[in-house]
Amino acid sequence: MDDDDVWEEDEDDDGYVSCQYCGEPMYEESGYCSSCERWQTREDRPQKTLPVWVMLTALCLLAIFVYGALRSF
Numbered sequence: 443m444d445d446d447d448v449w450e451e452d453e454d455d456d457g458y459v460s461c462q463y464c465g466e467p468m469y470e471e472s473g474y475c476s477s478c479e480r481w482q483t484r485e486d487r488p489q490k491t492l493p494v495w496v497m498l499t500a501l502c503l504l505a506i507f508v509y510g511a512l513r514s515f
Contacts, residue, residue: 458467466477473486481487 457470459470460466461468461475461478461480462482463480464475464478466475468475468477473482474480475482
C-alpha cells in the first residue's frame with residue numbers, strides 16, 4: 443500500500459462544522475445547531491411519536507365513551 447492511499451486525518455479538523463443555516467460552528471456529530479436551534483437534516487430530527495401509554499389511555503377513554511353512548515340507547 444502506498445503512502446498516498448492511506449487516509450490521514452486532516453490536521454485542522456477539530457470536530458466542528460459550520461451550520462448550514464446560520465454559519466456558526468457546531469459539533470460535527472450533533473446534527474443540531476444550538477445557535478439558531480435548527481436541525482441540519484430530517485434524519486437528525488427526533489421523531490414526534492406519542493408514548494405507548496398515551497395511546498393506550500386514549501383508546502381506553504374512547505372505548506368507555508363509546509360504551510356509554512351505546513348503552514344509553
